[in-house]
Amino acid sequence: MFKVKCSTPSPYLGLKERNKRTVSIVICSGAQCLDIAGPAEVFSFANKQMADFGYGENQLYNIEFLAASKEPKEISTGLKVHPDKSFEEAGSIHTLLVGGGTAKSCLDLTNDSQFLEWLKVKAKEVERIGVSGSGTLVLAKAGVLSGHRATTHEKYIGDLKKYKDIEVDDKAIFVRDKKIYSSVGRSAGIDLALAMVEEDFGRKLALLVAREMILYLKRDGDQSQYSSYLQAQLKNNRFSPLLEWINLNLEQSLSVDFLAKKQAMSPRNFSRCFTSEIGVTPARYLEQVRVEKACQLILEAGISQDVVATQCGFSSQEQMRRAFLRQKGILPSKYRKQFA
Numbered sequence: 001m002f003k004v005k006c007s008t009p010s011p012y013l014g015l016k017e018r019n020k021r022t023v024s025i026v027i028c029s030g031a032q033c034l035d036i037a038g039p040a041e042v043f044s045f046a047n048k049q050m051a052d053f054g055y056g057e058n059q060l061y062n063i064e065f066l067a068a069s070k071e072p073k074e075i076s077t078g079l080k081v082h083p084d085k086s087f088e089e090a091g092s093i094h095t096l097l098v099g100g101g102t103a104k105s106c107l108d109l110t111n112d113s114q115f116l117e118w119l120k121v122k123a124k125e126v127e128r129i130g131v132s133g134s135g136t137l138v139l140a141k142a143g144v145l146s147g148h149r150a151t152t153h154e155k156y157i158g159d160l161k162k163y164k165d166i167e168v169d170d171k172a173i174f175v176r177d178k179k180i181y182s183s184v185g186r187s188a189g190i191d192l193a194l195a196m197v198e199e200d201f202g203r204k205l206a207l208l209v210a211r212e213m214i215l216y217l218k219r220d221g222d223q224s225q226y227s228s229y230l231q232a233q234l235k236n237n238r239f240s241p242l243l244e245w246i247n248l249n250l251e252q253s254l255s256v257d258f259l260a261k262k263q264a265m266s267p268r269n270f271s272r273c274f275t276s277e278i279g280v281t282p283a284r285y286l287e288q289v290r291v292e293k294a295c296q297l298i299l300e301a302g303i304s305q306d307v308v309a310t311q312c313g314f315s316s317q318e319q320m321r322r323a324f325l326r327q328k329g330i331l332p333s334k335y336r337k338q339f340a
Helices: 033-051 103-110 113-125 135-142 154-160 188-201 203-212 228-235 240-248 256-262 267-278 282-298 305-311 317-328 332-339
Strands: 021-026 061-067 095-098 128-132 174-177 180-183
Touching: 021 033, 033 061, 033 188, 033 203, 095 113, 095 135, 103 113, 103 135, 113 135, 128 135, 128 188, 135 154, 135 180, 174 188, 180 188, 188 203, 240 256, 240 282, 256 267, 256 282, 267 282, 282 305, 282 317, 282 332, 305 317, 305 332, 317 332
Parallel strands: 021 061, 021 095, 095 128, 128 180
Antiparallel strands: 174 180
């Protein structure tokens, strides 16, 4: 387990004088396990991380589970979760989280007028509210998202867009609009919770929690729901072996002629078929996946832009900068400052 050994005063001195934040997570039968457990683990690890600084356990967050009743709720994996309180028993809440679930669990909540009324009231009282996946539709039905920007899982984007007073972002993994956080759910709920920890106690603690959870990368909200590589894999099977090979060999010089030969096709036919099935030209696809890899590497401490450019297959830093501008609208240096 990664431990922080602090020989100098901790940057979090004074936390004992701060009030703990109550994080209340709504659960119902059929709720997505990761929508519940992911954020709960983030806040729990934040507590444990502070214990390493000598503040004792549970100094930052008080985590509780709420449901219509205190009877055990069977969630998506078959596990049974025992709520700490019913909705009516809930006291003061700092952060309220509503996760996604099955179509039936979502329908049950959106048809529960008593819960929707409670949600409307609490949404005004809490410091912030977070929602994941199909849970976004519950907040929409309650009118909580009216006039706000929000996102949800791709399965529910069409349903969310039916609410004309909500600005729907169908690309971001999570969105923050004032005190309302919405995410696509599943693993993105972890990113959302990390963003909340960062808001509360700074990026350093959020990154330490991410490392404690063995996360490959702490993703920020503007990142796309799916990588170009995954999107391309989902579209077809014909080029899947080639796409996998490309993803593992981005540092090489990958011309259309070279890739066509590897696919046993003529360059012209390869370009035509690739563009038709993947949706972008081979050159465009290569640039997209190289920039995505560069985004990951550029946030790692100690790696220069020159090394990043080489490892991602760009011929120079200047070529990488131009690709960044086309794909992200900003330069690599600004990207690093924004998220590092």
